[in-house]
Amino acid sequence: xxxxxxxxxxxxxxxxxxxxxxxxxxxxxxxxxxxxxxxxxxxxxxxxxxxxxxxxxxxxxxxxxxxxxxxxxxxxxxxxxxxxxxxxxxxxxxxxxxxxxxxxxxxxxxxxxxxxxxxxxxxxxxxxxxxxxxxxxxxxxxxxxxxxxxxxxxxxxxxxxxxxxxxxxxxxxxxxxxxxxxxxxxxxxxxxxxxxxxxxxxxxxxxxxxxxxxxxxxxxxxxxxxxxxxxxxxxxxxxxxxxxxxxxxxxxxxxxxxxxxxxxxxxxxxxxxxxxxxxxxxxxxxx
Numbered sequence: 001x002x003x004x005x006x007x008x009x010x011x012x013x014x015x016x017x018x019x020x021x022x023x024x025x026x027x028x029x030x031x032x033x034x035x036x037x038x039x040x041x042x043x044x045x046x047x048x049x050x051x052x053x054x055x056x057x058x059x060x061x062x063x064x065x066x067x068x069x070x071x072x073x074x075x076x077x078x079x080x081x082x083x084x085x086x087x088x089x090x091x092x093x094x095x096x097x098x099x100x101x102x103x104x105x106x107x108x109x110x111x112x113x114x115x116x117x118x119x120x121x122x123x124x125x126x127x128x129x130x131x132x133x134x135x136x137x138x139x140x141x142x143x144x145x146x147x148x149x150x151x152x153x154x155x156x157x158x159x160x161x162x163x164x165x166x167x168x169x170x171x172x173x174x175x176x177x178x179x180x181x182x183x184x185x186x187x188x189x190x191x192x193x194x195x196x197x198x199x200x201x202x203x204x205x206x207x208x209x210x211x212x213x214x215x216x217x218x219x220x221x222x223x224x225x226x227x228x229x230x231x232x233x234x235x236x237x238x239x240x241x242x243x244x245x246x247x248x249x250x251x252x253x254x255x256x257x258x259x260x261x262x263x264x265x266x267x268x269x270x271x272x273x274x275x276x277x278x279x280x281x282x283x284x285x286x287x
Contacts, residue, residue, distance in 0.1 A: 005031055041081075048083075055221075058145045059089050089148065096151045103158050104128070111166075115173070119252045124165040126248045127241040131161040131233035138232020144225045153229030160205055160230070161237045165245045167194045172249065183253035187246040195242070202238045206231055 009024030023029075039046045053062055063086050070080045082090060104125065111121035135154050139146060171190035175181045181189070212227030 005029060058147045058221075058225075059085060060145045060147050062086075063089060092148050093151070096148065096155070100151075100155050100158065103155060107158065107162065115169075119256055120169055120173075123169060123245065123249050123252055124162050127161050127165055127237050127245065128158060130240040130244070131157040131237040134236025135229040135233035137236065138228050139225060142228055144228055147222075147225050149222055150225035150229045153226040154233065156226075156230055157233040157237075160234065161241070163201060164198050164238070164241045167198055168245055169249060183250050187249045191242060191246050198238075198242070202234060206234055209234075 006029070008029045009022060011023040012020040013023060013026065015021050039048060051062065051066065053059060063082065066082075066086075067080075074080065081087075108121045108125060111124055112118055115121065132154060135150070135157060136146070139150055144150065168187065168190040171194055172183070172186040175186035175189060176183060179186075209227050209230045212223050213231045214227070215221065215224035
């Protein structure tokens with residue numbers, strides 16, 4: 001059959017009544033070009049396109065460019081999807097965002113239980129937006145993409161940056177409870193006394209992450225966004241939180257005192273079916 005295509009006409013097929021019928025009487029055999037195999041995805045014909053990464057190009061940049069090219073070239077009736085490493089990258093991005101939100105929620109709950117307050121954890125977490133801004137700004141200045149490694153660095157900042165506020169607020173709360181100082185005096189003293197340990201811990205973290213940000217050794221292109229995100233977030237948040245945290249602490253303390261005074265002014269009314277004690281009625285009249 002490979003030498004002469006007309007030999008296909010000599011094939012015989014068995015009909016319904018058991019009669020042998022030659023193939024040439026039922027079909028016409030022609031020679032043309034076509035694919036060796038036809039791939040399907042969800043019972044629809046599909047085509048697989050593979051691509052490699054140039055040196056210095058991250059998979060996130062490649063995925064964005066492929067998606068942009070597909071939107072420009074392909075019609076709306078053709079659907080596209082990634083597979084392999086690109087698919088794993090897209091799935092990891094969605095999972096990391098959920099992980100970041102869960103980390104913030106867990107930290108808030110743990111700090112709320114330790115400080116027995118709903119307000120102080122908010123003061124501690126107030127430095128996270130500045131750390132995220134510093135990380136994104138550092139990546140943008142150096143021309144790096146927000147890859148999986150960079151996102152992991154931002155998640156690391158959630159646990160590193162809050163230590164500045166914890167050191168100041170813990171000292172301020174102790175000064176208020178044990179020495180009877182006001183919130184303004186306590187947080188100012190905390191910022192002054194805790195300045196040295198805050199700088200020591202921050203510099204230690206910066207020096208430990210700086211070699212990753214400089215990008216030396218094999219595979220440094222992949223690890224460098226992580227180091228740049230951590231260094232940029234730490235540096236920017238270190239400058240901002242020393243000034244922002246005391247302001248937010250005093251503001252939230254004033255808000256907490258205002259809510260406590262408003263709650264104390266509201267009289268406790270007894271149920272309608274129970275008579276109120278005379279002392280309670282007298283207190284209500286005095287207010």
